Amino acid sequence: MNKRLINFRPIARVVSVLLLIIGALMLTGMPFSYYFGESMLPLLYAGLTTIGAAGLLFLVPRAPRGSLPQPSDLTIRKREGYLIVALSWTAMVTFGMLPYLYSGMLPNVADALFETVSGMTTTGASTLSDIEIQPRGLLYWRSLTQWIGGMGIIVLTVAIFPLLGIGGIELFAAEAPGPTSDKLHPRISETAKRLWFIYVGLTLLLGVLMYVMGLSGYDAINHSLTTMATGGFSVYNGSAGVFPPRIQYLITIFMFLAGVNYTVLYLSIKMRWSEVWQSDELKAYIGLVIVLSLFFTARVWYITGNPLEQSFRESVFQVVSLITTTGFVTADYTSWAPSLTMICFVLLFLGACAGSTSGGIKIIRNLVFLKNSYLEFRRIVHPQAIIPLRLNGQIVPGRIITHIFNFLLLYLILFVFGSVVLSVLGLDFMTAIGAMATSLGNVGPGIGEVGPVDNFSWLSAPVKLVLCFVMIIGRLELFTVLVLFTPYFWRLN
Amino acid sequence: MNKRLINFRPIARVVSVLLLIIGALMLTGMPFSYYFGESMLPLLYAGLTTIGAAGLLFLVPRAPRGSLPQPSDLTIRKREGYLIVALSWTAMVTFGMLPYLYSGMLPNVADALFETVSGMTTTGASTLSDIEIQPRGLLYWRSLTQWIGGMGIIVLTVAIFPLLGIGGIELFAAEAPGPTSDKLHPRISETAKRLWFIYVGLTLLLGVLMYVMGLSGYDAINHSLTTMATGGFSVYNGSAGVFPPRIQYLITIFMFLAGVNYTVLYLSIKMRWSEVWQSDELKAYIGLVIVLSLFFTARVWYITGNPLEQSFRESVFQVVSLITTTGFVTADYTSWAPSLTMICFVLLFLGACAGSTSGGIKIIRNLVFLKNSYLEFRRIVHPQAIIPLRLNGQIVPGRIITHIFNFLLLYLILFVFGSVVLSVLGLDFMTAIGAMATSLGNVGPGIGEVGPVDNFSWLSAPVKLVLCFVMIIGRLELFTVLVLFTPYFWRLN
Ligand SMILES: [K+]
Ligand SMILES: [K+]
Numbered sequence: 013m014n015k016r017l018i019n020f021r022p023i024a025r026v027v028s029v030l031l032l033i034i035g036a037l038m039l040t041g042m043p044f045s046y047y048f049g050e051s052m053l054p055l056l057y058a059g060l061t062t063i064g065a066a067g068l069l070f071l072v073p074r075a076p077r078g079s080l081p082q083p084s085d086l087t088i089r090k091r092e093g094y095l096i097v098a099l100s101w102t103a104m105v106t107f108g109m110l111p112y113l114y115s116g117m118l119p120n121v122a123d124a125l126f127e128t129v130s131g132m133t134t135t136g137a138s139t140l141s142d143i144e145i146q147p148r149g150l151l152y153w154r155s156l157t158q159w160i161g162g163m164g165i166i167v168l169t170v171a172i173f174p175l176l177g178i179g180g181i182e183l184f185a186a187e188a189p190g191p192t193s194d195k196l197h198p199r200i201s202e203t204a205k206r207l208w209f210i211y212v213g214l215t216l217l218l219g220v221l222m223y224v225m226g227l228s229g230y231d232a233i234n235h236s237l238t239t240m241a242t243g244g245f246s247v248y249n250g251s252a253g254v255f256p257p258r259i260q261y262l263i264t265i266f267m268f269l270a271g272v273n274y275t276v277l278y279l280s281i282k283m284r285w286s287e288v289w290q291s292d293e294l295k296a297y298i299g300l301v302i303v304l305s306l307f308f309t310a311r312v313w314y315i316t317g318n319p320l321e322q323s324f325r326e327s328v329f330q331v332v333s334l335i336t337t338t339g340f341v342t343a344d345y346t347s348w349a350p351s352l353t354m355i356c357f358v359l360l361f362l363g364a365c366a367g368s369t370s371g372g373i374k375i376i377r378n379l380v381f382l383k384n385s386y387l388e389f390r391r392i393v394h395p396q397a398i399i400p401l402r403l404n405g406q407i408v409p410g411r412i413i414t415h416i417f418n419f420l421l422l423y424l425i426l427f428v429f430g431s432v433v434l435s436v437l438g439l440d441f442m443t444a445i446g447a448m449a450t451s452l453g454n455v456g457p458g459i460g461e462v463g464p465v466d467n468f469s470w471l472s473a474p475v476k477l478v479l480c481f482v483m484i485i486g487r488l489e490l491f492t493v494l495v496l497f498t499p500y501f502w503r504l505n
Numbered sequence: 506m507n508k509r510l511i512n513f514r515p516i517a518r519v520v521s522v523l524l525l526i527i528g529a530l531m532l533t534g535m536p537f538s539y540y541f542g543e544s545m546l547p548l549l550y551a552g553l554t555t556i557g558a559a560g561l562l563f564l565v566p567r568a569p570r571g572s573l574p575q576p577s578d579l580t581i582r583k584r585e586g587y588l589i590v591a592l593s594w595t596a597m598v599t600f601g602m603l604p605y606l607y608s609g610m611l612p613n614v615a616d617a618l619f620e621t622v623s624g625m626t627t628t629g630a631s632t633l634s635d636i637e638i639q640p641r642g643l644l645y646w647r648s649l650t651q652w653i654g655g656m657g658i659i660v661l662t663v664a665i666f667p668l669l670g671i672g673g674i675e676l677f678a679a680e681a682p683g684p685t686s687d688k689l690h691p692r693i694s695e696t697a698k699r700l701w702f703i704y705v706g707l708t709l710l711l712g713v714l715m716y717v718m719g720l721s722g723y724d725a726i727n728h729s730l731t732t733m734a735t736g737g738f739s740v741y742n743g744s745a746g747v748f749p750p751r752i753q754y755l756i757t758i759f760m761f762l763a764g765v766n767y768t769v770l771y772l773s774i775k776m777r778w779s780e781v782w783q784s785d786e787l788k789a790y791i792g793l794v795i796v797l798s799l800f801f802t803a804r805v806w807y808i809t810g811n812p813l814e815q816s817f818r819e820s821v822f823q824v825v826s827l828i829t830t831t832g833f834v835t836a837d838y839t840s841w842a843p844s845l846t847m848i849c850f851v852l853l854f855l856g857a858c859a860g861s862t863s864g865g866i867k868i869i870r871n872l873v874f875l876k877n878s879y880l881e882f883r884r885i886v887h888p889q890a891i892i893p894l895r896l897n898g899q900i901v902p903g904r905i906i907t908h909i910f911n912f913l914l915l916y917l918i919l920f921v922f923g924s925v926v927l928s929v930l931g932l933d934f935m936t937a938i939g940a941m942a943t944s945l946g947n948v949g950p951g952i953g954e955v956g957p958v959d960n961f962s963w964l965s966a967p968v969k970l971v972l973c974f975v976m977i978i979g980r981l982e983l984f985t986v987l988v989l990f991t992p993y994f995w996r997l998n
Contacts, residue, residue, distance in 0.1 A: 090886075354928040354937060358921055381914055388911045389991040392984055393583070410907075417910040418881045421874055424917060428851055435847040441952070442934065444847060459934070491885055498882040 018091055024072035026096050027103050031069065034107060035062030037156055041111070044230065045149030054115035055149055062107040093172055094501070097492050101484055104160070105129050111153050117146055122473035129480040130468075131157030133487035134165065134369055136244030136339040136456030139469040139476070143249050148230065151247045155234040158243030159215065162369040165487070166211055166274060169367050170204045173489060207274040210281065211369075215240040218266045225258055239263055242270045242369045244339030244456040253342040257325055260342055264329050268301065271336035271364025290404050293365050293376040297335075300375070304331045304359075308352060315349050334359040337371040339456025341464040357459050360449040361423075371454025371486055373423055377416050379403065384413055422490050427452055430482055437475050447471075451479045452486040511584055517565035519589050520596045524562065527600060528555030530649055534604070537723065538642030547608035548642055555600040586665055587994070590985050594977055597653070598622050604646050610639055615966035622973040623961075624650030626980035627658065627862055629737030629832040629949030632962040632969070636742050641723060644740045648727040651736030652708065655862040658980070659704060659767060662860050663697045666982060700767040703774065704862075708733040711759045718751055732756055735763045735862045737832030737949040746835040750818055753835055757822050761794065764829035764857025783897050786858050786869040790828075793868070797824045797852075801845060808842050827852040830864040832949025834957040850952050853942040854916075864947025864979055866916055873901060873909050915983050920945055923975055930968050940964075944972045945979040 038059035045052040105128045111117075112124040123139040130137045131154055140146060219236035223229055231247065238245045248254045252263055269277070272294065279288045288294065308327035313320055326343040333340045334356055346353045363372025380403065387399050400407040427448055434444035439461075446458030447468075457464040468476065485493045495501050531552035538545040598621045604610075605617040616632040623630045624647055633639060712729035716722055724740065731738045741747045745756055762770070765787065772781045781787065801820035806813055819836040826833045827849055838849045856865025873896065880892050893900040920941055927937040932954075939951030940961075950957040961969065978986045988994050 090888075350931070350933045350937065351925065351928040353934055354925050357934075358925065382918075385911060385915050385918070386991075388915075389984065389988050390993045392988055393991075393993045395583075414903075414907065414910075417907075417914065418878060421910065421913060422878050422881075425875075425878070432844065432847050432851065435844040438843070440843045441846055441850075444843065491882065495882050495885055498879075498886075500883045500886045 018095060021072055023092055023096050023099060024069045027100055028066045028069035030100050031062050031066035031103055031107060034104060034160065035059045035066060037160065038062060038111060038153060041149045041153045041156070044152045045147065048148040050147040050149050051115070052149070054111050054117075055153060057114050058107070058110035061110055065103075065107060091501070094492060094495060097168065097172055097488055098496055100164070101132065101488065104132050104164070105480075105484075108132055108157055108160075111150055115147060115150055117150050120473075122476045123469070126468065126476045126480055127154065128157060129483050130456075131243070131245065132161040132164070133454050133483040134158050134161045134241045134243040134337075134371065135451060135454040135483045135487075136238070137450065137458075137462070137468045137479070137483075138245065138456075139467065139471075141467055141469045143247060148247070152230070152234060155237045155243075155245050155247070158241040158245055159237040161487070162241030162243065163208060163211060165369045166207050167204045168488070169274075170207060171201070173492070206278060210274055210277050211240060214266065214269060214277075218262070221262055222259060225262060226256065227259060235263070236266075239266050239338065239340075240270050240369070242267065242336050242338040242364075242371070242454075244333070246340065251342065252329070252340040257321075260325055260329055263340065264332050267332045267336045267338045267340070270338070271297065271332075271368050271370045273365040273367035275367055276365070292403050293379060296379050297365055297375050300362075301328075301332060301335060304335070304355070308355075311352055312348055330356070331359070334455065335362055335370075336364045336368075337453055337455040339450075341457055344463070344465050346459055346463045353459060357446070357449065360446075360453045360455050360458065361427075363453065373420060373453075376403070377420060380408060380413060380416050381420055419490065422494075423452070426482075426485065426490065430478070433478060434475060437472065437478070439471075439475065447475075447479060448482065451482040454483060454486050511588060514565055516585055516589050516592060517562045520593055521559045521562035523593050524555050524559035524596055524600060527597060527653065528552045528557075528559060530653065531555060531604060531646060534642045534646045534649070537645045538640065541641040543640040543642050544608070545642070547604050547610075548646060550607050551600070551603035554603055558596075558600060584994070587985060587988055590661065590665055590981055591989055593657070594625065594981065597625050597657070598973075598977075601625055601650055601653075604643055608640060608643055610643050613966075615969045616962070619961065619969045619973055620647065621650060622976050623949075624648075624736070624738065625654040625657070626947050626976040627651050627654045627734045627736040627830075627864065628944060628947040628976045628980075629731070630943065630951075630955070630961045630972070630976075631738065632960065632964075634960055634962045636740060641740070645723070645727060648730045648736075648738050648740070651734040651738055652730040654980075655734030655736065656701060656704060658862045659700050660697045661981070662767075663700060664694070666985070699771060703767055703770050704733060707759065707762060707770075711755070714755055715752060718755060719749065720752060728756065729759075732759050732831065732833075733763050733862070735760065735829050735831040735857075735864070735947075737826070739833065744835065745822070745833040750814075753818055753822055756833065757825050760825045760829045760831045760833070763831070764790065764825075764861050764863045766858040766860035768860055769858070784858075785896050786872060789872050790858055790868050793855075794821075794825060794828060797828070797848070801848075804845055805841055823849070824852070827948060828855055828863075829857045829861075830946055830948040832943075834950055837956070837958050839952055839956045846952060850939070850942065853939075853946045853948050853951065854920075856946065866913060866946075869896070870909050870913060872896065873906060874913055877906055912983065915987075916945070919975075919978065919983065923971070926971060927968060930965065930971065932964075932968065940968075940972060941975065944975040947976060947979050 036059065038055050041055045042052040045055060105125060108131065109121075109124040109128040112127060113119065113121070118124040118127055118139065126137075126139050129135070136158065143151070215236050218239060219232045222232035222236055227235070234245075234247050235252070237243075244251075246252060252260055255263070273291065276288055276291050276294055305324075305328040308331055309324045312318070312327050313323035316323065329340070329342045330345050332338075345356045361373055362378060363374040364370035366374040366376045380401065383403070384401050387401055391397070391399050401413060402408065430448040430452065431444045434448055435441065439447065442460030443458075443462055444460070446460040447462045450456060450458035450462065461470075462468055468479070471479070529552070531548050534548045535545040538548060598618060601624065602614075602617040602621040605620060606612065606614070611617040611620055611632065619630075619632050622628070629651065636644070708729050711732060712725045715725035715729060720728070727738075727740050728745070730736075739745060745753055748756070766784065769781055769784050769787055798817075798821040801824055802817045805811070805820050806816035809816065822833070822835045823838050825831075839846045854865055855871060856867040857863035859867040859869045873894065876896070877894050880894055884890070884892050894906060895901065923941040923945065924937045927941055928934065932940065935953030936951075936955055937953070939953040940955045943949060943951035943955065954963075955961060961972070964972075
């Protein structure tokens, strides 16, 4: 009997369960449609279609006995892991765009796909040039796509990425199975549940606080969903800029929390402060936010002549929004000064803590790289000495450093290559690098013609499709997607 | 007796000899001044000052017996190696700017220093807004600074960088002493002489060919000096664009040759073709030039509507000029199309072959990175397999790959950090990244307001000084300079 490379049954099971959840979540938008006097049919039909597809997938038969290298026909191995991630995301965006298509809100497939990918990857770039005229039920679904995406990222970080061992993930994954194990760890699902609980809890807390502090229930629900997902979709054209200062401060705090590693958040809730404070990444994150906020405040205050409070609020909001890759906007950061535009552009790459829903490179990788670069000078002066890199008080193995370097350089080469592709497709220099950086980092707003006060609706369909692919690559830590395009993946040995 | 960290006598000896040579070379400009009816005094005084300084340095006394860790008081060890490089370059630019200051051609120290650093580092960025009105004797000195810089780079690559073991240099240095040795290899000076011979020979050949093909003797000398140095200074405001097509093709060929590893050039002269063809870097270099030239030709022909020959000539000239980091200009490459501007910007980083006088990252490092990234995918699919990286048919040790990764990432972080600094100093986004990329890569022209038809004269003095530092850091392979600013270097252990 022929050996099979891939066991499709567990993949189909996972995708099926996922579509079932997504279909059910679509239906939760119907009360909003009803409340605001809009048609409930697009969400109903989209939800039923998705649930129907879930049912069909459940029918995928088991592989013939003995044709697979693994013991049980539902065991997930590395290869299946990659495909689960890729196919799950493909299924999520394919069915996720149905409400936009059915309702005619975004009748064009390129636009509907872009909006859905931008949602599910928690990017938050939009093809809607006027958000406020859209049906409220569908805008709720749009916000929900980000929250679903955020939830997906948490389970990926806890359960899938460590199994695949990419990008030095061992450094920050909670209870990672380690590079030798090839199967899902039984405790993983426990961890994932715990972190989901925090994610859901913080979303609820933020929603309630927003409502108490004066937002309508609808606004509170939408913006708590997209804040905790570090997504950045808003139901207003003016993004978070339309809210009163107290809400902007509230959002700033929760964006910051959403950028913290969920394992660290869990330790904080358990009051295990000494362990919390061992995280070098957390310290760097806090330090970076403080330093950048103060620098921005001083510059913005000086340049704009606005009141100090406003300068501080806009500065800290924008710094936290960009570093957590949320992408909410309360001020046009490209209008302040060239130096601040430049720093904001750099922030599109950084990312917040690994193990959060933020995108970009993540602080821990930048930290490893910077520390190692500094140590490299010491190694140059003392070539015979063994000078290890320590993080959180522990030595980081050279293997992981190499993985991180590979990740960083691949990130940069993708950025460069993508920018060239976008410019060949007709974008000007600033817009090309802005769109590429913000898509790869899952931030949302960029620079140039896709800046904080612009949107992505005017781009051509090919550009939108390229950016969709880029957003997914960025969200899935590069290697997860790209490995599928190498011949190695599809060979039995 | 106190142990000394650094033995200054051999350093002083090297710098002294260097200044002697530079002073003597200054005097060679006097015949041009005489011929063109200009004052010979600036070059005479500058030459004598430099030679005088050389004499003074010769008087540095030997260190007290037993105070040094090395056997002979003229032995050069790692620490002295770094200081020799840094102090030699400092001395070269300090005395190299005297002709500009004495003559009043560039009365401002920031301008004179910038022009000299730009020359000695073979960058070719200029603070002269009108070159053609300048004294011809001094313009000859200006061209000569690039040729001296190029000669310096060859000896550094052969003799000093391998000793310091930075940036994965072991991969391409001819007869490198290896990382364990701590002293200069006796055969090194033989190799250096051989390569200098090629450098001098090609310069003479190009000069003669230019003269035979119709340039004046003065033009032929200046442009052969700056072509072989991959420098890019011209005595015309229109750069090489003022020359007839046949001269532009000639320059293209010699720019290309100047970008080849000198060891490979040596093997070619010896007709050892099988060894030449083993160089993966050479193959990549040739392939890259061909592919980019054809792509540019097609786009430029289509966009500008110029004749095919002109489109081809301008394209291949600009591609070779940028990839070899020469920086001659025959067409405004930022006016063609956004996509070509983008690619030209990327070319500011690439560099040609290591072991040539070209700047930038160098093809071999890009090659190692790209190959390793590709192999990383194979490693992800087969985590247990040992998958080595091969270059020129040989396995590259992991240690060297790490050095190269460190170099690449440090290069990029310097670019980002420098761009931020320049934007804080007031440059707009495009100009900041253009000036930073072209200075770090020792190319010459950039994008934005320092593009191919602009110059650097309008920049403020602080910006010029930052760029001087950046040009030197880039020219000296980053670590050589930066290590001096770490505490490790100045501690005995
Ligand atoms: K986002
Ligand atoms: K140059």
